[in-house]
Amino acid sequence: MTEITSLSLFELIKNIKEKKISSNEVAKSFIDRSEKSKKLNAYVTENFENCLQLSKEFDNKPNFDLKLPGIPIAVKDLFCTNEVRTTAGSNILNNFVPTYESTVTQNIWNEGGILLGKLNCDEFAMGSSNETSFFGNVQNPIAEDLVPGGSSGGSSAALAANLTPVTIGTDTGGSIRQPASFTGTVGLKPTYGSCSRYGIVAFASSLDQAGPMSKDVKDSSILLEVISSFDKKDSTSIDFKRNNYSSELTRNIKGLKIGIPKEYRVDGMPDEIEKLWKKGIEYAKDCGAEIIDISLPHTSYALPTYYIVAPAEASSNLARYDGVKYGLRSSGESLIDMYEKTRSEGFGEEVKRRIMIGTYVLSSGYYDAYYLKAQKVRQLIKQDFDQAYNKVDAILTPSTPSSAFKIGEKSNDPVSMYLNDIFTVPVNLAGLPGISIPAGTDKNNYPLGLQIIGKPFDEQTVLNIAYSMEEKINYKNYISDWWMQ
Amino acid sequence: MDAIMSKNNSEYLIERKDNVYEVVIGLEVHAQVTSNSKLFSSSSTKFGAEPNTQVSLVDAAFPGMLPVINEFCVKQAIKTGIGLKAKINNKSVFDRKNYFYADLPQGYQISQYKYPIVGEGNVILDMPEGQKQVGIERLHLEQDAGKSIHDVDPRNTLVDLNRSGVALMEIVSKPDLRSPDEVNAYIKKLRSIMRYLGTCDGNMQEGSLRADVNVSVRIKGSTDLGTRCEIKNVNSIKFMQMAIIYEANRQVDLIEEGEEIDQETRLFDTKKNETRSMRSKEDAHDYRYFPDPDLLPLEITDEFIDQLKSEIPELPDDKKKRFIDEFKVSPYEATILVSDIDTAKYFEEVVAKMGKNRDMKLAVNWITGELFAVLNEKNIEIAQSPISAKNLAKLINLIKNGTISGKIAKTIFELMLDGDIDPQIIVEEKGLKQESDPKALEALIDKIINDNREKAIEYKQGKEKLFGFFVGQAMKASGGKANPQLINEILKKKL
Numbered sequence: 001m002t003e004i005t006s007l008s009l010f011e012l013i014k015n016i017k018e019k020k021i022s023s024n025e026v027a028k029s030f031i032d033r034s035e036k037s038k039k040l041n042a043y044v045t046e047n048f049e050n051c052l053q054l055s056k057e058f059d060n061k062p063n064f065d066l067k068l069p070g071i072p073i074a075v076k077d078l079f080c081t082n083e084v085r086t087t088a089g090s091n092i093l094n095n096f097v098p099t100y101e102s103t104v105t106q107n108i109w110n111e112g113g114i115l116l117g118k119l120n121c122d123e124f125a126m127g128s129s130n131e132t133s134f135f136g137n138v139q140n141p142i143a144e145d146l147v148p149g150g151s152s153g154g155s156s157a158a159l160a161a162n163l164t165p166v167t168i169g170t171d172t173g174g175s176i177r178q179p180a181s182f183t184g185t186v187g188l189k190p191t192y193g194s195c196s197r198y199g200i201v202a203f204a205s206s207l208d209q210a211g212p213m214s215k216d217v218k219d220s221s222i223l224l225e226v227i228s229s230f231d232k233k234d235s236t237s238i239d240f241k242r243n244n245y246s247s248e249l250t251r252n253i254k255g256l257k258i259g260i261p262k263e264y265r266v267d268g269m270p271d272e273i274e275k276l277w278k279k280g281i282e283y284a285k286d287c288g289a290e291i292i293d294i295s296l297p298h299t300s301y302a303l304p305t306y307y308i309v310a311p312a313e314a315s316s317n318l319a320r321y322d323g324v325k326y327g328l329r330s331s332g333e334s335l336i337d338m339y340e341k342t343r344s345e346g347f348g349e350e351v352k353r354r355i356m357i358g359t360y361v362l363s364s365g366y367y368d369a370y371y372l373k374a375q376k377v378r379q380l381i382k383q384d385f386d387q388a389y390n391k392v393d394a395i396l397t398p399s400t401p402s403s404a405f406k407i408g409e410k411s412n413d414p415v416s417m418y419l420n421d422i423f424t425v426p427v428n429l430a431g432l433p434g435i436s437i438p439a440g441t442d443k444n445n446y447p448l449g450l451q452i453i454g455k456p457f458d459e460q461t462v463l464n465i466a467y468s469m470e471e472k473i474n475y476k477n478y479i480s481d482w483w484m485q
Numbered sequence: 486m487d488a489i490m491s492k493n494n495s496e497y498l499i500e501r502k503d504n505v506y507e508v509v510i511g512l513e514v515h516a517q518v519t520s521n522s523k524l525f526s527s528s529s530t531k532f533g534a535e536p537n538t539q540v541s542l543v544d545a546a547f548p549g550m551l552p553v554i555n556e557f558c559v560k561q562a563i564k565t566g567i568g569l570k571a572k573i574n575n576k577s578v579f580d581r582k583n584y585f586y587a588d589l590p591q592g593y594q595i596s597q598y599k600y601p602i603v604g605e606g607n608v609i610l611d612m613p614e615g616q617k618q619v620g621i622e623r624l625h626l627e628q629d630a631g632k633s634i635h636d637v638d639p640r641n642t643l644v645d646l647n648r649s650g651v652a653l654m655e656i657v658s659k660p661d662l663r664s665p666d667e668v669n670a671y672i673k674k675l676r677s678i679m680r681y682l683g684t685c686d687g688n689m690q691e692g693s694l695r696a697d698v699n700v701s702v703r704i705k706g707s708t709d710l711g712t713r714c715e716i717k718n719v720n721s722i723k724f725m726q727m728a729i730i731y732e733a734n735r736q737v738d739l740i741e742e743g744e745e746i747d748q749e750t751r752l753f754d755t756k757k758n759e760t761r762s763m764r765s766k767e768d769a770h771d772y773r774y775f776p777d778p779d780l781l782p783l784e785i786t787d788e789f790i791d792q793l794k795s796e797i798p799e800l801p802d803d804k805k806k807r808f809i810d811e812f813k814v815s816p817y818e819a820t821i822l823v824s825d826i827d828t829a830k831y832f833e834e835v836v837a838k839m840g841k842n843r844d845m846k847l848a849v850n851w852i853t854g855e856l857f858a859v860l861n862e863k864n865i866e867i868a869q870s871p872i873s874a875k876n877l878a879k880l881i882n883l884i885k886n887g888t889i890s891g892k893i894a895k896t897i898f899e900l901m902l903d904g905d906i907d908p909q910i911i912v913e914e915k916g917l918k919q920e921s922d923p924k925a926l927e928a929l930i931d932k933i934i935n936d937n938r939e940k941a942i943e944y945k946q947g948k949e950k951l952f953g954f955f956v957g958q959a960m961k962a963s964g965g966k967a968n969p970q971l972i973n974e975i976l977k978k979k980l
Contacts, residue, residue: 080549093548100542102549199549205778234551235780313778316581319592320546324644335587335642362583362773371775 004029005162009071009219012165016062016069023062023070023114026165027055030072030116034163039483040139042158044077045085045118054114066112067226074164076155077118078125079105079210080199084115088201089123089133089151092321092328092346102199103234104168104210104227111226116164120154123348124318125175125203127151128420131411132350139407140183141479142446146404149179155213156183160477166214166223170200172207173306174400174424177436180213181399181449184438184477186466187213188220189424191456192431193238196231202317204310205236207428215477217437217467221245224459243460251468254288258452258465259392263299264423266401272442273398280396280439280450280469287468292392296384301377302426307418308361308374309429314351315358321346353414382430389455394465397423399436399449423451433459437466438475447477495612497664497730498705499737506740507705508733510668510698511622511660511713512725514675515653516685517629517693518561524628524652525552525595532691536645544650546590551779554579558652559783561684562602562626563793565654568678568800569621571606573790577625579780583773588631588644596655598774601625602783608658608678609802610670611820619671620659629653654685660699660710665726672696672722673824677801681826695720700732702740711736712746716753716760728753732760804829812836818849827868828852838878839885847881855898871902880908888912889919893965921968923975926959929967930975933958944980952976 004026007015015021031048051072058070080086080098087093101109109115122132130138130153138153140146141161148157152169156179159167169176171189180187188211195210202208212223225246230239260281265274281291323329323342330345332338347355361370388395401422410417427434433456436449450469454462499506523530526543543550566573578600581593603624610617631649635642656675662668676687676694687694696719701711714732719725731753736746750769751760776782799807801823808819822832835848856877860867880897883889889897889912897911912918920926933955934941944951959972 080547086548088548096548098547098549100547100549197549198551201548202779233553235553236778312775316583316593316773316775319583319585320548320590322585322587322592324587325545325590326547336585339585359773362775364771364773367773367775 005033007165008215009166009222012071013069013222016071017064023055023058023072024052026070027051027072027114027116030162030164033161034117034158036484037161037163040141040157040161040163041136042119042138042154042161042163043074043117044087044089044120044135044154047084047115047117051114051116058112058114063112067222068108068111068113071113071165072116073108073113074116074119074155074158074167075105075108076121076152076167076169078121078170078201079168080201081105081115081118084118086118086201087135088125089121089135090346090348090351091134092342093201094134094328096327098199100199103196103229103231104200107227107229108168113226119152119158119167122151122153122175123351124201124314125151125170125172125208126314126350126354128174128178128417129405129407129410130154130179131407132348134348137407139483140404141483142183142404143444144482145407146446147182147407149182149404151175152179152187152213156180156185156187159183159185159213159215160479161483162479166212166219168210168223168227169213170203170208170210171424171428172203172209172310173428174421176211176213177399177424177434177449177451178420180436181438182404182447184447184475185213185215186217186220186435186437187211188224188435188459188462189427189433190224190228190459191238191433192428193236194228194242194433194457194459196229196234196237198231198233204313205317206313207306207310209428217435217463217470218246218249220435221249221463221467224463228459238457240457245460245463248460249467250464251287251471253465253468256289256394256461256465257292257392258284258289259292259294259388259395261294261296261299261388261395261397263296264397266422269401270442273401273448276440276448276450277396277398283469283472284396284465286472287465289465294388294392294395296381296388296426298377298380298384299426302381302429303418303422305374305377305381306421306425306429307357308370309378311354311358312362312371313358315355315362318347318351318355350414378429381426385426385430385432385453393455394461395453397451397453399423399451403442403444403446403448427451427453432456433462435462435466437470437473438477439469439473440475445478447475495614495617495664495667497666497733499702499733501737501741504741505705506702506733506737507663508729509660509701509703509710509713510662510729512658512662512668512671512699513697514656514658514672515695515697516565516656516675516679516687518558518626518652518654519683519685520555520558520561520652522555522557523650524555524558524626526650528650530651534647536643536647538647540646540649544590544646546592552595552777554780554783555652558626559602559785560793561652562624562654563785563790564682564797565656565679565684566603566606566624567790567794567797568682568684569603569606569608569624569656571621571624572604573785574600574602574604575785575787576600577602577783577785579626579777579783580774581777584770586630586633587642588633588646588649590631590646590649594628594630595777595780596627597625600782602785608671608674610667610674612667612670617667619661619667622657622659624654624656627653627655660701665729668698668725668729669722672725674801677824677826681798681800689721692720696725698725698728700729700736701746702733702736712748714746714748714760715750717750717763719753724753724755727758728760731758735760812845814845814849818853821853822849825867827866831867831870831874834874835878835881838875839882842882842885844881844885847884848878851877851881855895859902871905872898873905876901876905876907883908883912887919887921887968889917890965890969893917893919917966919968920963920966921971923971926963926967926971926975927979929962930955930959930972930979933962934979941980952980955980
């Protein structure tokens, strides 16, 4: 039998249900591999002992009716986990241990999942390379000194390196799909309102959405089924009929209309991305889909709009980290002095930059010109998609404008870093579901992803197209385990 | 209570040299919504609990915590809007008002800025000169902050978050008020309406009702508004009035000296009886309001509003009208009786218990006279009255049917205070029943005339003022119980 850690979630579940392997064996395998992979710096907090204990308890009293029977899962450190430190990758929450559980993680434990540990991420999910984390950058298992993407960089690295069978990330402007694309894995951002935001450290409330990350599409469908739920504790959670995504998963996408937006052909886009996209179009045709050229005219405004809306919300969301109630407190001469020292020491450069931008765009005298205008443009971007969906069932684009870059390559150039999100942010602004699947490699053999964007609440079609194309693409991630040598 | 009614002045004028100034006042009243739980969390709102015992993760703004609107508080705000004859907005939006303070855990207050839940309305004030209408600009829902305590620990400020997240209604008036007395009447009327509706208990000692007072002055007759100053967070009517008088005079002095008034926020120092600058317009916070992305816009259907309208009880203005029509009390008496819901309830219960042969005049006089005096003396509310409406009605009926005299009734009233005793029982136990048997009274009077023969003769000879002497003697002999009317009749006959 192949190594336990290289099995898909679906295969693990099957083996556990057939009693071929125990939950404890699975936990041990992933923990063992994680222990040998410290160089990747994927974990912020390990929960290994507790995980082993819980896996034993599962084996003693197994419940095979659960959807994730005794499956160990590491999660992004943005999800609050009861009695397990939750840092959001920030010094300001360095010592923070919640007394509560996020709805999304609770859903996973309710279905038999066991917490393996908390995975590194960009500070407060602000970043595209995991370089803004207080706990240091993460190595991409694809090659040394390559970024794993961000902000869910610890998640994508742990997943690609087989340190966890599946994981969950959060996606505000591409933070699931871009790291998935950089590591040759699958990442799905569900429709805004699908997964509860309760207990997730907030970055930009109107954009944040949790979602599954996995080695293949089927695994994402299994995990989505578990984490997507209506939650009264989140006022923006939506009560719609959720599919049984995994059992309804099909490769029959014959006759589906897939749109190709011309505006995603951006200036200076590398040839290999253009080629990948063309290849994707051919695969989609092979699967029986009909390809239709469409226009999303306001696409070029998406990035500036995003970089107004997201920092604005973030500047307010992060005001609660003031040293008064929990987290880091630096001593000061007065209340204001304490605030200034705490927040200066507690937040990193990128977070401070975005708080400054956000504070600026909300200031009186600037609000109308920036925030209000951005909200109007956001409506136009959404309308673009609404109109496109009169003609097509889904949209196919590249996930990112480039493959993974070297650590440090862009960390001093925020604008070039922000450009990474160019294909992913419109999806967040419109609240749509989007998936990134590995579809090829660049000249360095670094993975490249394709993005499939769906109609609101139509995760099933997105998954089906991805599932179908995945078979045709037949991508294999090559991981040399270089970090273990 | 009558003091207020009789001394009111609708105008407060300040005279200087050649100029007469009037004061223009607008109020932003913060009324705590009567609700068991907070605006966006399920924590209790009970007053007086141990510090930080009524704080949820949401109230303390823990990471990842989200607000969920309390539907009951929304209903309370709508009901209050209906009570203010205001427009209820079908769509309103919660905004974040961003500022840092130790007792503001989120770093922002959730409030309503551009789109409040309630729009324009009005309130009628009963002033001695007649009724006056005061415009309501808006009513919006917002969270209260926690409490910073600076005087317990010498080095640290302590924070109590029990109040953090409690629902407040901010009721903004138009600048329609012209005197401290109108402010008094306005606050009392607002309080009365909300207490009728059960939407705010109006308890100013517990901070359930506070106000920011906007004051400006102008030459009387002018229609332009002067530069205003806002006096923050004043928590009693008396202090509001004192602050207005101080502030209006300060502004007039500045104008008379040819100086400009700075638009600023001021604080009222209750000990020194003066207002002090807190921050100028230049230093004003930039609150960076924006719609709270954690909350959807509040959408209220007409059906929902209609349903709430059907639940609205009779309000003070309607009740006053009905009291005048149905019970034939004077407008002045009606105003007093309806001013507080518990007084109105008490009065109506007395009326009901008096039965068919009811005497409104007696009821009004006993409640606003004897009973109010006792309540004032004991400094208690009518809801805690030591004499129940039922027993007061009995006492009034005993007077009405001649069982006791008004004078004896006062004695009995005093005795009733000690445990709400049934007046009938006091009458029987103390033998205070009025003597109305003509034969017994005739015998008594015969004896008096006999004992005072000379005086009787003098009376017959024309010394009429001696009649009073005989009445006094008869009352004295009966121990005060003799029916005075019968005494008069019999004496006239016998003498």
